[in-house]
Amino acid sequence: MGDTATTHHTKSANNGANDNQIGFKSRVSVIGSGSWGSVAAKLVAFNTLNLSSFHDEVKMWVFEETLQSGEKLTDAINRTNENVKYLPGIKLGKNVIADPDLDNAVEDANMLVFVTPHQFIDNICKSLVGKVRSDAEAISLIKGMEVKIEGPCLISTYISEQLGINCSVLMGANLANEIAEEKFSEATVGYRNNREIAEQWVQLFTTPYFMVTPVQDVEGVELCGTLKNVVAIAAGFVDGLDMGNNTKAAIIRFGLREMREFCKLLFSSVKDDTFFESCGVADVITTCFGGRNRKVAEAFARNGGKRLALKHLVHKLNPDIRQIVTLLFLIHRSFDELEAEMLQGQKLQGVTTVREVYEVLRHRGLLELFPLFATVHEICSGCLPPSAIVIYSEKKNIFPV
Numbered sequence: 001m002g003d004t005a006t007t008h009h010t011k012s013a014n015n016g017a018n019d020n021q022i023g024f025k026s027r028v029s030v031i032g033s034g035s036w037g038s039v040a041a042k043l044v045a046f047n048t049l050n051l052s053s054f055h056d057e058v059k060m061w062v063f064e065e066t067l068q069s070g071e072k073l074t075d076a077i078n079r080t081n082e083n084v085k086y087l088p089g090i091k092l093g094k095n096v097i098a099d100p101d102l103d104n105a106v107e108d109a110n111m112l113v114f115v116t117p118h119q120f121i122d123n124i125c126k127s128l129v130g131k132v133r134s135d136a137e138a139i140s141l142i143k144g145m146e147v148k149i150e151g152p153c154l155i156s157t158y159i160s161e162q163l164g165i166n167c168s169v170l171m172g173a174n175l176a177n178e179i180a181e182e183k184f185s186e187a188t189v190g191y192r193n194n195r196e197i198a199e200q201w202v203q204l205f206t207t208p209y210f211m212v213t214p215v216q217d218v219e220g221v222e223l224c225g226t227l228k229n230v231v232a233i234a235a236g237f238v239d240g241l242d243m244g245n246n247t248k249a250a251i252i253r254f255g256l257r258e259m260r261e262f263c264k265l266l267f268s269s270v271k272d273d274t275f276f277e278s279c280g281v282a283d284v285i286t287t288c289f290g291g292r293n294r295k296v297a298e299a300f301a302r303n304g305g306k307r308l309a310l311k312h313l314v315h316k317l318n319p320d321i322r323q324i325v326t327l328l329f330l331i332h333r334s335f336d337e338l339e340a341e342m343l344q345g346q347k348l349q350g351v352t353t354v355r356e357v358y359e360v361l362r363h364r365g366l367l368e369l370f371p372l373f374a375t376v377h378e379i380c381s382g383c384l385p386p387s388a389i390v391i392y393s394e395k396k397n398i399f400p401v
């Protein structure tokens, strides 16, 4: 299980004495400013203001956009101290400074917090090559993975490889809007081998309402955070089909089992205990009940099912392959459309992740061993109706308990 957290030295309590002993103050930048990115900046900014080993100011990189009012998002954040688009109504802390210039945002920072949707990390890392301090430490709050020709690559590994710096992870049952309102929750820091660095991250994120536990299993922690989004999509289908709580609980159990098998398939070092941390079972539960992946999947099951019925009808009436392909294309776009309609700029990770997981399994000839993951992808891509989410378990062999 996880270890205990570290002690804090407050600015007021130490009167700066701690700074002189250490002789160095860490400077933190947050790369990303969506809903979780903004909450991460708020958590971190609370601590940099109060702990003597950090500079007060926290820069937050903003992917710039123009609001309906005509004002730039960055200007609105700096004027109101709120992320008016992605986290309205929540003060971030006066020491959070939004910056649309990525190079500028990371300049001088020795602690880099990466928290963007995973599909954007490639471009961000490429533009940061040679721009970050060589002694910087990174942490990824990103739930997703990169799939390269050579195989799957964790986002933390990708950041490390691209920028030549160490990268830890922070994952957990962390619905951003609830933490923004300072409702108690916990998280897991996954680290490779440097316990001291892990404790710095724990110190930077811990608040009275946010409890952080370090675990020496970066792959297990990150993959749990990534894969639970696939299970949440399955849970959303169950909700959309009004199948009830027992079915959802069954799907969660199947999902957790496939998560464990997939983690161990990729990294035999992944520890069983990790699944009992916040990043494991707790994140699966919260996302299957309150997450965006669940919410959009529910809507997909309600209206995606209708689209599929239409497809079957057209197939009967008119066998012209082009019409079928056109309809399939519409079905493929459906998650995108729902995301745009329902989330106003926020991004889903689960649909892309399950496609990536499917690719990995197909490439290795292991799809049959992961019926839930495979079925979720086949439903998302319009090859199966949402109701297939439960049929699979009757006809396919699943892991022994």
Ligand SMILES: NC(=O)C1=CN([C@@H]2O[C@H](COP(=O)(O)OP(=O)(O)OC[C@H]3O[C@@H](n4cnc5c(N)ncnc54)[C@H](O)[C@@H]3O)[C@@H](O)[C@H]2O)C=CC1
Pocket: 032, 033, 034, 035, 036, 037, 038, 062, 063, 064, 086, 115, 116, 117, 118, 120, 141, 142, 143, 144, 174, 175, 176, 177, 345, 346, 347, 348, 349
């Ligand atoms: N929101 C939540 O409750 C939680 C989210 N996460 C994870 O945190 C990561 C970031 O998600 P959120 O902060 O929720 O973001 P979000 O989904 O709320 O917002 C989307 C963000 O993407 C940015 N964006 C759009 N186009 C872009 C581009 N081309 N390049 C770079 N950025 C672009 C937008 O400006 C916005 O900041 C994801 O991996 C997510 O799974 C993890 C825990 C909780």
Ligand SMILES: O=C(CO)COP(=O)(O)O
Pocket: 143, 172, 173, 174, 175, 176, 229, 232, 283, 286, 287, 290, 291, 292, 293, 294, 348, 349
């Ligand atoms: O990761 C999350 C909670 O820990 C948020 O999940 P969603 O992206 O589905 O909202």
